[in-house]
Amino acid sequence: MAEPRSLTSSALPPPRTRIFKIIVIGDSGVGKTCLTYRFCAGKFPEKTEATIGVDFRERLVEIDGEKIKIQLWDTAGQERFRKSMVQHYYRNVHAVVFVYDVTNAASFRSLPTWIEECKQHALGSEVPRILVGNKCDLQDCIQVDTDLAQQFADSQAMPLFETSAKNPNSHGDGNYHNSDHVEAILMTVAHKLKSQKPLVLSQLPEESRGTVTLSKDRKDGQDEDRSWSCSSC
Numbered sequence: 001m002a003e004p005r006s007l008t009s010s011a012l013p014p015p016r017t018r019i020f021k022i023i024v025i026g027d028s029g030v031g032k033t034c035l036t037y038r039f040c041a042g043k044f045p046e047k048t049e050a051t052i053g054v055d056f057r058e059r060l061v062e063i064d065g066e067k068i069k070i071q072l073w074d075t076a077g078q079e080r081f082r083k084s085m086v087q088h089y090y091r092n093v094h095a096v097v098f099v100y101d102v103t104n105a106a107s108f109r110s111l112p113t114w115i116e117e118c119k120q121h122a123l124g125s126e127v128p129r130i131l132v133g134n135k136c137d138l139q140d141c142i143q144v145d146t147d148l149a150q151q152f153a154d155s156q157a158m159p160l161f162e163t164s165a166k167n168p169n170s171h172g173d174g175n176y177h178n179s180d181h182v183e184a185i186l187m188t189v190a191h192k193l194k195s196q197k198p199l200v201l202s203q204l205p206e207e208s209r210g211t212v213t214l215s216k217d218r219k220d221g222q223d224e225d226r227s228w229s230c231s232s233c
């Protein structure tokens with residue numbers, strides 16, 4: 001007769017990995033692909049092409065001992081490439097990153113349109129949102145003043161971060177000193193999301209891949225103070 005199997009910890013399924021879906025939105029050319037690549041691959045891409053529809057990158061991080069998968073959805077800035085985007089791209093979004101190019105005033109002026117588009121897909125101020133001014137390494141070409149950007153961010157109840165996907169570590173080289181690191185910015189978002197209690201989107205263990213489970217919605221965490229900032233910058 002077969003021995004009864006004892007239930008040891010090794011027989012238990014591995015814990016589920018939480019997934020945070022973060023969409024990155026802004027005009028074409030502001031650096032969305034470079035920012036997501038910088039976070040997920042740790043470097044600046046040598047060459048990028050205009051995103052068609054949606055690109056998708058992810059990275060596993062550990063926060064307070066919990067492994068969390070951060071999915072960055074890099075959307076096309078060009079209208080003609082956005083047409084192919086499906087409606088469900090906006091579903092189950094945990095946070096939104098709005099990006100403008102600090103050397104391109106038009107990309108800053110477009111922000112209200114992007115914010116409105118998100119609102120139309122039920123992504124308003126109840127969802128964690130941040131504003132990122134990219135290309136801070138191009139100090140001689142700045143067109144968007146930090147004060148103006150900060151005023152706008154305040155009016156939208158969003159924290160503002162200025163950074164460079166190209167050279168996020170230039171604090172020491174004398175070029176510019178007030179920029180935030182891409183890594184720190186996105187980890188700040190992840191910490192914020194983790195501090196929201198309910199599980200939102202869980203991934204089943206390895207053997208059951210292919211199925212995504214939706215559990216409780218995020219309403220409990222929505223009233224938290226939204227004036228959060230990057231602690232490690």
Ligand SMILES: Nc1nc2c(ncn2[C@@H]2O[C@H](COP(=O)(O)OP(=O)(O)OP(=O)(O)O)[C@@H](O)[C@H]2O)c(=O)[nH]1
Pocket residue numbers: 026027028029030031032033034035048049050051052075076077078134135136137138163164165166167
């Ligand atoms: N100097 C500098 N150039 C950057 C930076 N980030 C991106 N770029 C350049 O800006 C151009 C556009 O970058 P992308 O990341 O492709 O822009 P995007 O927002 O994804 O554009 P779409 O896919 O068309 O929506 C590329 O030539 C990048 O090399 C940065 O931080 N500094």
